Amino acid sequence: xxxxxxxxxxxxxxxxxxxxxxxxxxxxxxxxxxxxxxxxxxxxxxxxxxxxxxxxxxxxxxxxxxxxxxxxxxxxxxxxxxxxxxxxxxxxxxxxxxxxxxxxxxxxxxxxxxxxxxxxxxxxxxxxxxxxxxxxxxxxxxxxxxxxxxx
Amino acid sequence: xxxxxxxxxxxxxxxxxxxxxxxxxxxxxxxxxxxxxxxxxxxxxxxxxxxxxxxxxxxxxxxxxxxxxxxxxxxxxxxxxxxxxxxxxxxxxxxxxxxxxxxxxxxxxxxxxxxxxxxxxxxxxxxxxxxxxxxxxxxxxxxxxxxxxxxxxxxxxxxxxxxxxxxxxxxxxxxxxxxxxxxxxxxxxxxxxxxxxxxxxxxxxxxxxxxxxxxxxxxxxxxxxxxxxxxxxxxxxxxxxxxxxxxxxxxxxxxxxxxxxxxxxxxxxxxxxxxxxxxxxxxxxxxxxxxxxxxxxxxxxxxxxxxxxxxxxxxxxxxxxxxx
Amino acid sequence: xxxxxxxxxxxxxxxxxxxxxxxxxxxxxxxxxxxxxxxxxxxxxxxxxxxxxxxxxxxxxxxxxxxxxxxxxxxxxxxxxxxxxxxxxxxxxxxxxxxxxxxxxxxxxxxxxxxxxxxxxxxxxxxxxxxxxxxxxxxxxxxxxxxxxxxxxxxxxxxxxxxxxxxxxxxxxxxxxxxxxxxxxxxxxxxxxxxxxxxxxxxxxxxxxxxxxxxxxxxxxxxxxxxxxxxxxxxxxxxxxxxxxxxxxxxxxxxxxxxxxxxxxxxxxxxxxxxxxxxxxxxxxxxxxxxxxxxxxxxxxxxxxxxxxxxxxxxxxxxxxxxxxxxxxxxxxxxxxxxxxxxxxxxxxxxxxxxxxxxxxxxxxxxxxxxxxxxxxxxxxxxxxxxxxxxxxxxxxxxxxxxxxxxxxxxxxxxxxxxxxxxxx
Numbered sequence: 001x002x003x004x005x006x007x008x009x010x011x012x013x014x015x016x017x018x019x020x021x022x023x024x025x026x027x028x029x030x031x032x033x034x035x036x037x038x039x040x041x042x043x044x045x046x047x048x049x050x051x052x053x054x055x056x057x058x059x060x061x062x063x064x065x066x067x068x069x070x071x072x073x074x075x076x077x078x079x080x081x082x083x084x085x086x087x088x089x090x091x092x093x094x095x096x097x098x099x100x101x102x103x104x105x106x107x108x109x110x111x112x113x114x115x116x117x118x119x120x121x122x123x124x125x126x127x128x129x130x131x132x133x134x135x136x137x138x139x140x141x142x143x144x145x146x147x148x149x150x151x
Numbered sequence: 152x153x154x155x156x157x158x159x160x161x162x163x164x165x166x167x168x169x170x171x172x173x174x175x176x177x178x179x180x181x182x183x184x185x186x187x188x189x190x191x192x193x194x195x196x197x198x199x200x201x202x203x204x205x206x207x208x209x210x211x212x213x214x215x216x217x218x219x220x221x222x223x224x225x226x227x228x229x230x231x232x233x234x235x236x237x238x239x240x241x242x243x244x245x246x247x248x249x250x251x252x253x254x255x256x257x258x259x260x261x262x263x264x265x266x267x268x269x270x271x272x273x274x275x276x277x278x279x280x281x282x283x284x285x286x287x288x289x290x291x292x293x294x295x296x297x298x299x300x301x302x303x304x305x306x307x308x309x310x311x312x313x314x315x316x317x318x319x320x321x322x323x324x325x326x327x328x329x330x331x332x333x334x335x336x337x338x339x340x341x342x343x344x345x346x347x348x349x350x351x352x353x354x355x356x357x358x359x360x361x362x363x364x365x366x367x368x369x370x371x372x373x374x375x376x377x378x379x380x381x382x383x384x385x386x387x388x389x390x391x392x393x394x395x396x397x398x399x400x401x402x403x404x405x406x407x408x409x410x411x412x413x414x415x416x417x418x419x420x421x422x423x424x425x426x427x428x429x430x431x432x433x434x435x436x437x438x439x440x441x442x443x444x445x446x447x448x449x450x451x452x453x454x455x456x457x458x459x460x461x462x463x464x465x466x467x468x469x470x471x472x473x474x475x
Numbered sequence: 476x477x478x479x480x481x482x483x484x485x486x487x488x489x490x491x492x493x494x495x496x497x498x499x500x501x502x503x504x505x506x507x508x509x510x511x512x513x514x515x516x517x518x519x520x521x522x523x524x525x526x527x528x529x530x531x532x533x534x535x536x537x538x539x540x541x542x543x544x545x546x547x548x549x550x551x552x553x554x555x556x557x558x559x560x561x562x563x564x565x566x567x568x569x570x571x572x573x574x575x576x577x578x579x580x581x582x583x584x585x586x587x588x589x590x591x592x593x594x595x596x597x598x599x600x601x602x603x604x605x606x607x608x609x610x611x612x613x614x615x616x617x618x619x620x621x622x623x624x625x626x627x628x629x630x631x632x633x634x635x636x637x638x639x640x641x642x643x644x645x646x647x648x649x650x651x652x653x654x655x656x657x658x659x660x661x662x663x664x665x666x667x668x669x670x671x672x673x674x675x676x677x678x679x680x681x682x683x684x685x686x687x688x689x690x691x692x693x694x695x696x697x698x699x700x701x702x703x704x705x706x707x708x709x710x711x712x713x714x715x716x717x718x719x720x721x722x723x724x725x726x727x728x729x730x731x732x733x734x735x736x737x738x739x740x741x742x743x744x745x746x747x748x749x750x751x752x753x754x755x756x757x758x759x760x761x762x763x764x765x766x767x768x769x770x771x772x773x774x775x776x777x778x779x780x781x782x783x784x785x786x787x788x789x790x791x792x793x794x795x796x797x798x799x800x801x802x803x804x805x806x807x808x809x810x811x812x813x814x815x816x817x818x819x820x821x822x823x824x825x826x827x828x829x830x831x832x833x834x835x836x837x838x839x840x841x842x843x844x845x846x847x848x849x850x851x852x853x854x855x856x857x858x859x860x861x862x863x864x865x866x867x868x869x870x871x872x873x874x875x876x877x878x879x880x881x882x883x884x885x886x887x888x889x890x891x892x893x894x895x896x897x898x899x900x
């Protein structure tokens with residue numbers, strides 16, 4: 001991912017991770033890329049599209065964008081891209097803060113099963129999984145990918 | 152004749168917020184935790200979340216209250232709901248349109264949630280028993296019976312300063328007899344595991360068999376306030392009083408008003424609360440209300456976050472369970 | 476018309492009779508029990524095997540809502556409900572609109588009831604004009620017009636002197652005074668018993684003292700005036716104890732209790748169930764138990780329905796704004812039998828409280844099966860269980876707290892003056 005992201009650094013992007021895996025990933029990447037700027041974090045709980053069905057989980061972490069985003073480049077980071085709904089919710093939340101110039105999507109794992117027209121700009125690895133399978137990033141130390149059956 | 156509590160549906164979901172009686176600790180703690188994430192919205196870059204977008208919330212206040220109604224309105228709008236304010240007190244109910252007729256007319260306007268305040272106990276229950284299953288009712292105060300959202304914001308405020316409920320001693324002082332806030336606070340404190348809950352008032356203002364609610368009754372401030380961590384003063388409901396309940400306001404302030412002297416019976420770091428609006432010089436001395444131990448203004452601020460949490464909790468769907 | 480009721484268990488508490496036997500009726504009157512009179516050619520046989528045959532029930536207090544509240548019920552609907560419940564005589568309180576405080580009103584009520592040829596209606600006259608508690612009514616004229624007594628219905632007589640004069644005056648004509656004893660100041664705007672439930676639900680409360688203070692006052696006045704008095708709808712243990720004490724001292728005092736007070740308590744109100752809003756209110760379990768003992772021990776002579784039919788809207792309001800009262804005619808027998816099933820009363824005693832007990836209080840010649848008595852008879856199946864369903868009720872008022880209850884006892888036939896006025900399909 002590092003190599004794919006390096007060319008983008010010239011536009012002085014703001015790294016924004018989606019809780020929780022995306023934030024860990026963003027922190028590790030910024031370390032490796034020597035980016036000193038603060039990282040933004042987004043909790044999409046309030047923007048999910050399944051609120052009417054499943055309600056709300058009480059442990060909502062605050063979203064925080066450390067700098068204004070108007071006319072800014074944003075690198076949105078998440079661990080797994082599956083249906084695309086999380087990214088849709090994150091974009092909605094970002095746009096509540098302001099109007100970015102451009103948003104790139106960087107994910108560690110892209111798996112099939114997209115339900116919305118959302119494509120990553122940066123991908124570390126692609127996986128084909130059964131619908132009953134599940135891949136998750138565990139962390140923060142060490143960062144490990146775990147693949148398992150969804151019970 | 153069913154005695155099932157209608158605020159929890161058959162699947163165990165919380166579908167109305169009518170009283171804290173009968174709710175579980177995880178449910179109340181869940182609301183307090185959710186309210187945490189709504190605190191500080193004033194200072195946030197974005198003040199709104201889309202949780203209730205497209206939903207219509209009607210503030211149905213048969214009994215007027217600008218303060219409470221405004222906080223509910225702000226809470227609903229922060230959740231992106233559409234809000235309608237109705238004050239039937241000034242409209243037709245006094246001339247005979249029944250409570251249920253008023254509700255039915257409003258249902259026809261595709262309402263999703265009613266926030267109801269009424270001067271008679273049981274009004275919110277009556278409405279909740281007669282609305283279609285998709286409509287949610289929040290009790291914003293019914294007669295003397297309950298004011299659950301106020302009690303929740305009071306618990307939230309206590310938790311901000313004294314997070315360990317299991318070690319607290321809490322005193323509620325004043326017109327317990329007529330107070331829906333007191334009843335709801337007592338239920339909340341019991342559910343949250345507060346071991347020492349006290350009510351302090353002259354006998355004329357203590358309800359019969361109040362101990363059965365899980366409190367100890369005192370008629371004396373010195374013994375009642377001794378070593379408590381939280382003092383909650385109640386408003387003297389002069390307009391609700393019939394007959395000789397207290398001889399005069401002066402005597403009430405002398406015996407039961409919270410002054411700096413009386414506050415000294417409590418612990419040194421005790422906090423003072425009041426659901427408002429305060430009657431200065433009647434329940435509480437100005438120096439205490441404005442003093443360093445007072446959390447009265449926090450209560451007001453927390454009101455919006457807590458009500459947002461309650462609304463969000465109710466409108467969230469079938470997948471969520473009344474945790475037990 | 477010669478009728479034979481065959482093979483039933485005939486229970487006549489007034490005459491201590493409890494045997495399987497036959498009852499013979501001729502020209503509206505009981506002509507024999509046991510052996511048939513000679514040359515008795517039966518026109519109609521009623522097979523009562525497995526059933527109980529007893530005097531038709533006497534309901535000491537039932538409101539028919541006519542005149543003045545026909546939107547709640549009419550004599551037509553309510554008397555039909557009454558006969559289906561085995562009730563052959565009932566007493567209605569004077570609080571109609573207008574109040575029964577003149578002979579003209581008495582005639583009106585009696586005539587209307589007579590036209591319907593169903594349950595016999597015995598009106599109570601008002602103690603004071605308009606039930607306002609100030610001026611005495613023409614009690615003698617009311618008595619001559621057909622009132623079996625005078626009473627204050629649910630209106631307090633605040634002025635003690637007026638109450639004393641009313642009692643003295645009634646005593647002059649040997650008229651029984653029917654007293655609903657409550658102190659209006661302590662009653663306030665209360666709607667539930669002052670206790671745990673009122674505290675929890677935040678409802679304005681009626682302390683037990685509202686009843687005991689009034690009972691004490693009336694007993695003191697009864698003692699000095701010598702009037703024959705009947706306490707209506709006692710609701711608490713202390714009041715019943717005071718009445719028992721007065722009876723032991725030889726005062727001419729009787730009492731009744733409403734059927735619901737023998738079964739329900741304040742806890743049945745649950746979450747503001749307005750079907751449990753009654754006046755006097757449902758009280759504690761201790762009070763209910765004391766009322767049951769008093770009924771068993773004949774401190775209380777009658778169980779009544781306290782029938783108060785209401786239109787739907789009357790109960791669809793916040794509790795304190797709803798109207799008190801239960802539509803009770805159709806559950807009177809079953810609730811009385813339930814006390815037997817629960818081991819609280821013996822069957823003959825239970826039946827006495829709805830036959831000869833109330834009949835004696837009212838001073839009417841019914842509630843018994845003596846040879847020569849008017850053939851007011853009920854035949855019922857004591858083992859038949861039914862489930863209370865408001866939609867099946869005959870009364871225009873469907874306001875009952877017993878929905879879903881399984882109760883024993885269903886009426887098969889009701890006869891009044893030897894005429895079959897009701898038969899179960």
